[in-house]
Amino acid sequence: MxxxxxxxxxxxxxxxxxxxxxxWLFDVGGEEPSLDPFLETVSVLVMGSTTYEWILEHENLLTEPEKWSVFFDARPMFVFSTRELPVPEGADVRxxxxxxxxxxxxxxxxxGGxxxxxxxxxxxxxxxxxARALDRIVLSVAPVFLETGAPLLPRTLLSARLHLASVERVGRFAVLGYDVKQ
Ligand SMILES: NC(=O)c1ccc[n+]([C@@H]2O[C@H](COP(=O)([O-])OP(=O)(O)OC[C@H]3O[C@@H](n4cnc5c(N)ncnc54)[C@H](OP(=O)(O)O)[C@@H]3O)[C@@H](O)[C@H]2O)c1
Incomplete structure (x- = not known):
């Protein structure tokens, strides 16, 4: 796990x-890193409320809840928020x-493992x-620079704690996998 x-x-x-x-990400075009092999071992999804609300809106999931399982199967999703949030019918959102x-x-x-x-x-x-509860960081780096926006990881995390475990080129993306030492 x-x-x-x-x-x-x-x-x-x-x-x-x-x-x-x-x-800016959708505009990159060409082959994109596939999430399918990664998703094979994923049992639970976790996100913050901005990301969750973006997905709901972008995919129209409140009006088309039948699409939920296409994206997430039956995986439970934990959404961190201090607010009450709408949940698509039938979705296991906590x-x-x-x-x-x-x-x-x-x-x-x-x-469950x-x-x-x-x-x-x-x-x-x-x-x-x-919380010492992050084991791996996988980044699909798009060939884009942005002046500002939502930060990737607003923390200091130095090289002593990061092991570069994988490097892959997929289309115009560099996919970097880091193991995090606790
Ligand atoms: N490039 C990609 O592949 C990718 C991946 C992920 C996200 N994104 C995008 O990046 C942006 C990320 O947005 P963001 O930086 O605002 O982060 P976020 O994590 O999606 O949302 C942050 C919000 O989550 C809630 N939250 C966070 N921690 C909490 C805690 N411990 N307890 C209770 N509530 C908590 C707070 O909102 P409330 O309490 O007000 O609800 C907080 O303002 C979004 O636009 C998303 O679509 C892109």
């Missing part, structure tokens, strides 16, 4: 632009809040890092 932050990013470390748009340490037992129990995919945003991934 591993807890993995897997995301696409601009070269200079942004997950989205200042309007929470990913158009809205939680507070310290990552407090939610970890429920997340790990739901994973499978991997946990922390989708983002960057500060939430940082909260898992702070």
């Amino acid at each position: 591993s807890i993995i932050f897997n995301t696409a990013t601009s070269v200079n470390g942004f997950l989205a632009d200042e309007d929470n748009s990913l158009q 809205v939680v809040n507070g310290p990552v340490e407090r939610q970890l037992p429920a997340i790990l129990a739901a994973a 499978g991997d946990v995919w922390v989708q983002g945003g960057g500060d939430l991934a940082g909260q898992f890092l702070d």
Whole structure:
């Protein structure tokens, strides 16, 4: 079982632009890194509310809830938020809040030995890092620089704690896998 932050990013470390748009990412074109092999071992998804609300809106999941299982199968999704959030009919979405340490037992129990995919945003991934509960970081680096936006990982994480485990070129993306030493 591993807890993995897997995301696409601009070269200079942004997950989205200042309007929470990913158009710069969709515009890259060509072959894109496939999530299918990664998803085979993922049992649980974790994200913050901005990311969740972006997905709901972008994929029209509230009005077309039957699409949910196409994206996520029956995997439980833990969404960190201090607010009440809408949930598509039939989706296993658990809205939680507070310290990552407090939610970890429920997340790990739901994973049942499978991997946990922390989708983002960057500060939430940082909260898992702070809790010593981040095992791997996988970055699909797009050939894009953004002036500002949602940060990839607003933490100091030095080389002594990062092992470059894999490097792959996929189309115009560099896919970098790092193991995080606790
Ligand atoms: N490039 C990619 O592949 C990729 C991947 C992931 C995300 N993204 C994009 O990047 C952006 C990330 O947005 P973001 O930086 O705002 O991060 P986010 O993690 O998606 O959302 C942050 C929000 O989550 C809630 N939250 C976080 N930690 C919490 C905690 N411990 N307890 C309770 N609530 C908590 C707070 O909102 P409330 O309490 O107000 O609800 C906080 O403002 C989004 O636009 C997303 O679509 C891109």
